[in-house]
Amino acid sequence: MWKTVVRRVVIMIPQLFVLSLLVFILAQFMPGDPYSGAITPETDPARIEELREKAGLNDPWYEQYVRWVGNLVQGELGKSYTFQRSVGDLIGEKATNTLWLSLLSVILLYSIAIPLGILAGRYNNSKLDKSIVLYSFISYAIPTFVLGLLFLYLFGYTLRWFPTVGSVSVGLDPGTLAWYWDKIYHLILPASTFAVLGTTGVIQYLRSEIIDAKSLDYVRTARSKGIPMRKVYSKHIFRNSLLPIAAFLGFTITGLLGGSIIIETIFGYPGMGQLFINAILSRDYSVITALVMLYGFLALLGSLLSDIIMSIVDPRIRIE
């Protein structure tokens, strides 16, 4: 098993290299540089040129690339030109918010999907199963931003059950119980949007896994020994079917990242996705490159995680 893990990690190295090259090339194509915004009729062009030279913007591209990767590895992401702050700090601040959002989304996702998947699989072809399949089907077809907006309109503005913007109300002391509760309260709507959309894969996988297991030999053996069906489900089938679900976690992370851009924009939630959109709008390119790199890295990490979990729970799948 360790061989598989090592092989899988080795595959990630060229992927990271290509990602960094892609991001770097994109950054080179971004119009303007940090100093073009500072140009006014009174500025001396020579002074701007001097600043550019000092920042190394006139060096050949490969030198800039090597320097950029070197800085990246050391966690030195440059400075945001809009906020005049270190990009690392800026992202770190927003990352905690996105992390909380992701965490609650994943908890909600699995607590909706696992029971529904189990019920649909156990009582397949019943009315219950058919409505669960229909639900998973609809949630698959709805685009994220449409569901997010409908939730916001319905639960946020019309019914006024949940706050419509931000991550925490003003005037609460950080660290108090009320503050934490308020944070969670703000998270419920965006997190459930994500959770509802993410359930499809887990439900369908679990359902077909359980239906397939019903006709397998180990289940027949258990039944012929006289074990009641209820126990066969809880002790045999569910255990086998639930394990591969763990592998979905990696893909869920990838999905969460893509969704965070949309969901955070809709709910005005100050996380990394919103930071990305704001950075794009203000052409804050050091923030953009850092975020694209970070998202790409996390997505690759997510798929690595999925593959490793998969190879642990299902030894038949091993990379050669």
Place this chain on the structure above:
Amino acid sequence: MVSVSNDKNSNIASSPPTGFQVIFREFIKDKLALVSLIGIILVTAYVFIMAYLFINVDEIMRVSLRDKYAAPGEKFLLGADQGGRDIFGQLVIGAKNSLEIAIGVTIITSIFGIIVGLICGYFGGWIDNIIMRIIDFFITIPSLMLIIVFVTIIPKYSQYDLVLIISLFAWPGIARLVRSKALSEGKRDYVNASKTLGTNDFIIIFREIMPNLSSILIVETTLNFAGNIGIETVLSYLGFGLPPSTPSLGTLVSYANNPLILQQYWWCWLPAALFILIMMLAINFVGQAFRRAADARQRLG
């Protein structure tokens, strides 16, 4: 897929149903898919006919402050936006633009994805290995983010550029699926027999393997079409799709970014949002019916 008939009188029943008969039966059994299919055809035809023959875009987009936020009623079927522009007209034009982009992306990515997938799956070897690594990479990286960056750094982009940018990130999924199917199909006896007869590889791929995958390709193309509507509308919603002067379903929904409009002037954004929702559901219902028709185990009829 052999249908055994005990009825000696019917000769027709003993021959296996053709692809179109299977699809037809599936739609007769599944009323929801049938209604969806008819609905999609009617709505698409209506949108294109109206947009090209009867609606003048300049007239729709002309600002008339007197009609600012006019409620749905006699003058405007679905009301007007903050510039007094008819929402219904914008919806038709927007749907036309969104559908055109989705159709464009679907055609480009299908052709490219199917060709790459078939060739990789049939030949295998190191080329397949390298291309699959690239495809895996493309599938993993956050494409929405990269599309947004692309759109931002291209100075003046048109509808066509947008189609190409989206296609760049949408083809690998199709290629991967087609490859896996072509891989298993390529090991079948008929392919081996054809190889032994000395048939040209490309004739085997496109004249012999591809027709056998056609049902899966139809399913995938349908579902991808829905997905591409989703990508275009979300990009336009975020402000990185079609330019603001060109209405798209996404730009209409993005009116909702203003909390005032979201709350009080629901007719500005809700029709477009519901249009997207219903269109996506309908296309997916049709796609599922195709999928069942393609897979004998899941058939209803």
